[in-house]
Amino acid sequence: MIRHLQFASARALKEYLEVKAPANAYYSSAYYDTPSAPDMVGKGWQGADLVFDIDADHIPTACKADHDTWRCLDCGAAGRGFPPAACPKCGMKKLETETWVCEECLKVAKEEAFKLIDDFMIPDFGVSQKEIEICFSGHRGYHLHILDERLRRLGSDGRREVADYVRGVGLDPRDHGFREIAREGAFLGPDMRDGGWRGRIARAIYAYISKCTEDQLRQVVKSAAVADTICRNRAKFLENIASDPPFWGGIKGYSLESVVRIALAAAAENACAIDERVTLDVKRLIRHPNTLHGKTALRAVRLDYSELESFDPLRSAVAFRGGSIKVYVKGMPRVRIGDHEAGPASSVEMEVPKAFGLYLICKGAAEPRS
Numbered sequence: 001m002i003r004h005l006q007f008a009s010a011r012a013l014k015e016y017l018e019v020k021a022p023a024n025a026y027y028s029s030a031y032y033d034t035p036s037a038p039d040m041v042g043k044g045w046q047g048a049d050l051v052f053d054i055d056a057d058h059i060p061t062a063c064k065a066d067h068d069t070w071r072c073l074d075c076g077a078a079g080r081g082f083p084p085a086a087c088p089k090c091g092m093k094k095l096e097t098e099t100w101v102c103e104e105c106l107k108v109a110k111e112e113a114f115k116l117i118d119d120f121m122i123p124d125f126g127v128s129q130k131e132i133e134i135c136f137s138g139h140r141g142y143h144l145h146i147l148d149e150r151l152r153r154l155g156s157d158g159r160r161e162v163a164d165y166v167r168g169v170g171l172d173p174r175d176h177g178f179r180e181i182a183r184e185g186a187f188l189g190p191d192m193r194d195g196g197w198r199g200r201i202a203r204a205i206y207a208y209i210s211k212c213t214e215d216q217l218r219q220v221v222k223s224a225a226v227a228d229t230i231c232r233n234r235a236k237f238l239e240n241i242a243s244d245p246p247f248w249g250g251i252k253g254y255s256l257e258s259v260v261r262i263a264l265a266a267a268a269e270n271a272c273a274i275d276e277r278v279t280l281d282v283k284r285l286i287r288h289p290n291t292l293h294g295k296t297a298l299r300a301v302r303l304d305y306s307e308l309e310s311f312d313p314l315r316s317a318v319a320f321r322g323g324s325i326k327v328y329v330k331g332m333p334r335v336r337i338g339d340h341e342a343g344p345a346s347s348v349e350m351e352v353p354k355a356f357g358l359y360l361i362c363k364g365a366a367e368p369r370s
């Protein structure tokens with residue numbers, strides 16, 4: 001790591017990168033008086049952008065069973081898919097993982113980015129579209145930078161509040177409009193048109209009750225009788241909570257407690273899967289846009305909000321276009337880069353488009369052959 005560098009112009013930075021050609025280039029999310037000072041005190045911290053990291057690695061997707069494997073370093077047990085928190089055989093936590101990212105992973109990461117922007121940053125935090133900088137990281141996901149000067153001076157504690165809010169950590173539906181009223185068993189609840197988590201919880205319950213099976217509901221409310229009551233009165237229940245004002249307690253046979261349980265289960269889908277460590281950090285190193293990612297040879301791409309929908313990272317972030325390369329593949333799942341698709345394959349030599357070959361080499365899954 002070569003750190004504490006400061007450049008007077010974009011041109012000076014470009015010249016430096018051309019000469020040094022590092023495998024990875026990062027910049028700090030922080031603003032300093034003297035960025036080149038060798039210690040943090042001397043730098044004079046002025047503030048930092050609020051940053052969110054959405055990484056497909058942190059989101060359990062079904063496709064991980066196709067391309068990810070894990071192995072316990074203690075007993076050798078192995079499996080496919082999202083790694084368990086501890087080895088299911090011996091209980092130890094030292095697991096070696098081999099992870100890949102596919103179109104499905106990147107699609108889910110993009111959906112999370114949209115959720116963060118459209119459901120949280122714009123409506124709840126009052127951030128405007130043009131204050132949100134979006135970057136494809138060059139590997140597994142997206143970075144979002146909120147370029148709002150009001151947020152720059154936020155310390156770690158404030159950033160934790162923001163991270164917890166979007167992750168739905170410590171969410172208690174009783175703080176969001178649900179409360180018992182004098183009459184026994186009767187209660188009030190939030191309106192789907194409310195802002196923030198209030199409206200989100202109400203909409204989440206509506207969506208959940210619209211599509212859940214009685215079996216799923218029974219597991220959530222932990223009562224066969226309550227699940228039966230709600231499912232038998234499903235249309236009425238939905239009509240009541242969608243009415244203006246909403247009416248939550250109109251059906252006999254369930255309590256506020258069961259609705260709170262449904263709220264928590266339903267709200268989980270509305271929370272954002274961000275890597276909170278990145279958001280808490282007031283001086284995070286972030287991959288520099290338009291540089292290559294050393295593990296993929298893909299470009300970190302800066303995007304406008306309007307470009308995100310149609311952005312195909314495995315095509316648009318390809319830096320090496322044209323030409324081919326011969327590689328010896330040690331092992332890989334099915335991989336697509338640009339228009340080229342291959343795998344699963346192992347212990348085989350193949351000639352592939354340059355970007356595809358470099359991707360495998362950078363991932364450590366192949367070696368160049370002449």
Ligand SMILES: [Zn+2]
Nearest residue numbers: 072075087090
């Ligand atoms: Zn084990």
Ligand SMILES: [Zn+2]
Nearest residue numbers: 063102104105
């Ligand atoms: Zn995947």
